[in-house]
Amino acid sequence: MQYVTAGESHGPTLVAVVSQVPAGVVVSSAAINADLRRRQSGYGRGGRMAIEQDEVRILSGLRFGRTLGTPIALEISNRDWENWTERMAQEGKAPRELELEQSPRPGHADLNGALKIGTRDCRDILERASARETAARVAAGAIAKAYLAHFGVELKSYVTRIGDVLLPSSEIERKAGVFSADKIEESVVRCPDAATSSLMVDAIDAAREAGESLGGWFNVTVTGLVPGIGGYAEAGDRLTSRIGGALFSIPAIKGVEFGLGFAAGTLPGSKVHDAIMRVEGGGRGRIARASNNAGGLEGGMTTGETLLVSAAMKPIPTMTTPLATVNLVTREATWASKERSDVCAVPAVAVVAEAELALVLAHAYQQKFGCDTINDSVQAFECYLARIAH
């Protein structure tokens, strides 16, 4: 399963094309829209989210609620487009009074992108580098989630830190994904603890007052995985690097950890590696682990334990008290352009990360269980489960 997106932040529409989806996967626009809403909600968003109400239009690849095995094209319109038809016109000449975005924001793609493509108008860059594009990724990810649901795989994300407010549970609990989905979805910042949520909201309010922006940490957990997904033989097969790459492709992600993550480098081997044991369950035995410090990945493959991924998002680069920059036209020192902006998008990025992770896992499942039709794949999956029972 692969995807590509197209669309500018203030253009008419966003598009995602998801290819190599097997036939027979149950897909609904309601499920895609539910994820789009989860991405849009979250305390700390700016004025744009009051304008947009993301809804998908499925343009191809589906018949009677099931995939056809053909590319699936998804469209999400930008409601804000009607305010940008002149500034973002696809054809004709730029309006005479057009204001150039010539003061690149530190931390955004503005400067490097402008140098790269030879423009003095950072809008040529920021329209695509904007995190608006992640709406299309979430729609694509919902197709991957629908595929994974046929194998009992489920994803969950939650926020563990915003600025200096940290979810106060032990490291293990924080990473183990023991929190209930209801508690997470109830929270305006996707944090499963009500008291911490309200401290996070206060921190976002204080940042807004101060003209600041805030980043944070979040976890994505995946349950229902079977062991042996991914690969050890070739660099490109390793799930660890594929997931890492996918998460780092999300704008503003600065760190990714699996299980103990960086802490694994501080402990002796006996405190890091997860002992192997046999457990009974569901009428057949299976091999399991006494702990899950590896975060569900070993040797580039799933262990069958919960996949635990943690990631850090940097603060949003657009601030109402801007940093110093250089005007690309006059070359004089100035202040970065101020734009309407979110203060904090950590809850949103956690949902985007679910989508990216789902797309990587769906691709890896297809490599193991085939990709023509979901029925064949599920049969292959059942055979595999029977073979690895102990």
Ligand code: EPS
């Ligand atoms: C973004 C800037 C803001 C955000 C936007 C990402 O948009 P605008 O410039 O229109 O105010 O709201 O995020 C979204 C639109 C979205 O759907 O997530 C940026 O510069 O990255």
